[in-house]
Amino acid sequence: MVAEGGVDADTLGRATWTFLHTLAATHPEKPSETEKARITRFMKDFSEVYPCAPCAESFRDIMKRNPVEAHSGSAFSRWMCVAHNEVNRELGKDVFDCAKVADKWGICESCAAHEEELSD
Numbered sequence: 001m002v003a004e005g006g007v008d009a010d011t012l013g014r015a016t017w018t019f020l021h022t023l024a025a026t027h028p029e030k031p032s033e034t035e036k037a038r039i040t041r042f043m044k045d046f047s048e049v050y051p052c053a054p055c056a057e058s059f060r061d062i063m064k065r066n067p068v069e070a071h072s073g074s075a076f077s078r079w080m081c082v083a084h085n086e087v088n089r090e091l092g093k094d095v096f097d098c099a100k101v102a103d104k105w106g107i108c109e110s111c112a113a114h115e116e117e118l119s120d
């Protein structure tokens, strides 16, 4: 019997980049040591468990060449853009202008509204 469901690498990739760039946009501009360590650990763990084994392996190599920069929100957003561009290069895609990353990606507005509702 053929299992139903699942996604292809492109759909998974697009959804994951949306998550990762939004995560980067949410990283504090002045993170505490704990916040820096947590996001750095998260990216390392992410690169171990990303559910596309060859993608994860190549991303671990990218992270070795480009260690996570999480000392500020803008540095982390830029790092994510650079890391994504490394993947783009490997796949023969156009690179993205990282000066425009804040025009493309930001916080999840409706998530922020939901957070306010929860704290009421």
Ligand code: FAD
Residues within 6 Å of the ligand: 009, 010, 011, 012, 013, 014, 015, 016, 017, 021, 050, 054, 055, 056, 058, 059, 080, 081, 082, 083, 084, 085, 087, 088, 091, 093, 095, 096, 101, 104
């Ligand atoms: P995507 O690359 O998914 O990008 C989505 C949107 O992000 C684009 O439309 C663009 O507006 C924007 N964007 C593009 N580049 C940047 C950037 N540098 N910074 C900010 N925004 C940007 N696929 C493979 O076939 N092989 C792999 O080895 C592989 N490795 C991957 C590793 C990771 C960690 C992830 C998350 C995905 C990987 N993928 C891989 C999937 C691949 O990166 C793409 O997601 C997929 O090919 C679909 O590409 P896309 O052209 O729709 O745009």
